[in-house]
Amino acid sequence: MRVEIEKGRAVGRITAPPSKSMAHRLLICASLARGVSTVHGVSSCDDVLATIDCLTELGARFEYDGDTVRVTGAELSRATPERPLACRESGSTLRFLIPICLLLDKNLMLTGEGQLMKRPMGVYSALAAEKGVTFLQDGNSIVLRGPLTAGEYTVAGDVSSQFISGLLFALPMAAGDSRISIIPPVVSRPYIDMTLEALREFGIRVDWEDDHTLRIPGGQEYRATETRVEGDYSGAAFFAALKTLGSDVEIDGLRADSIQGDRVYESYFRMLENGIPTIHIGDCPDLGPVLFSVAAAKYGGIFTGTSRLKIKESDRGAAMAEELKKFGTTVTVHEDSIVVYPADFHAPDEPLSGHGDHRIVMSLAVLLTLTGGTIDGAEAVSKSFPAFFDSLSSLGIKETIYDA
Secondary structure, three states: OEEEEOOOOOEEEEEOOEOHHHHHHHHHHHHHOEOEEEEEOOOOOHHHHHHHHHHHHOOOEEEEEOOEEEEEOOOHHHOOOOOOEEOOOOHHHHHHHHHHHHOOOOOEEEEOOOOHHHOOOHHHHHHHHHHOOEEEEEOOEEEEEOOOOOOEEEEEOOOOHHHHHHHHHHHHHOOOOEEEEEEOOOOOHHHHHHHHHHHHHOOOOOEEEEOOEEEEOOOOOOEOOEEEOOEOHHHHHHHHHHHHOOOEEEEEOOOOOOOOHHHHHHHHHHHHHOOOOEEEOOOOHHHHHHHHHHHHHOOOEEEEOOHHHHHOOOOHHHHHHHHHHHHOOOEEEOOOEEEEOOOOOOOOOOOEEOOOOHHHHHHHHHHHHHHOEEEEOHHHHHHOOOOHHHHHHHOOOOEEEEOO
């Protein structure tokens, strides 16, 4: 899909999309609970639908009423999937569900699309070897067989918090207490805290023994509940960027007390308005593309903690460097840092590419409101924010969408 965006100033109010990060977590907890839970504010984005499809294969049932979903929990021990669990391109789905699947003493297959299976999975393969369970990765699939048991787990904290969250979903159901020791540094700590918040809502207790150790009592049961998915700071960041670049946009639907790590965009955008700052994004890598865009249109910036951008839906540092060059901006990509240099920012001299990455597309769309231009591969927004272009249009930005 190609989208053509006209230069314009966005004006109006927008409601933040629901957090897909929290939706994954709440839907998983609801699917592990005995009884019926109600989850309000569930997005229909591709990643969340992948999680729902996989949980359905494990025996959970879902009934929809608009953005409200009633979830009847699965009796996991009786799960008999008739087909592989299709995780599509969702890293959260894959990494969250692997330990849950490993609780079972039966063969299960998970599949992925796009770049998903190229993302690092060494944490789980090493744990599987240590614990004597099956983890076989081949091409676009992983075959698992447990049972995963309670005990001591040591996990590197500088790869992805999703591995830790996956264990946190599964180990409370094991017969015995467990402990996760996290080798520092711990990246994306706010995402671990989001998992703990979701677990508490469903009656699961996990305690921090210290800054790097989680204690997980075993034999716990998830309790059905009614809850709501909060607004997404990651998705809201694109509209806040419009305001930073001169538009008049207000954002509703965000919790002031949210623990989402991406809420730091508020302070980071202020820094980019006032000079050439050095910003560490190790705890909020999803903000990388939109921060680079704002830096390109402002005064530049130095970004550290960027190494994990290589293993997202695209190599986000390289992709943004390629696209920002079309605006006249120079970007240098290093092993764990990215520099956006001040430049004579101008309209792109050729169509932009979305690189199959939802956050690249949305970040480039923000810039095109300043210059006008086109983006190829704009359909990637369906991964996290299917209504993005509708929302942009509602703020008065003129766009034309062409099917591929």
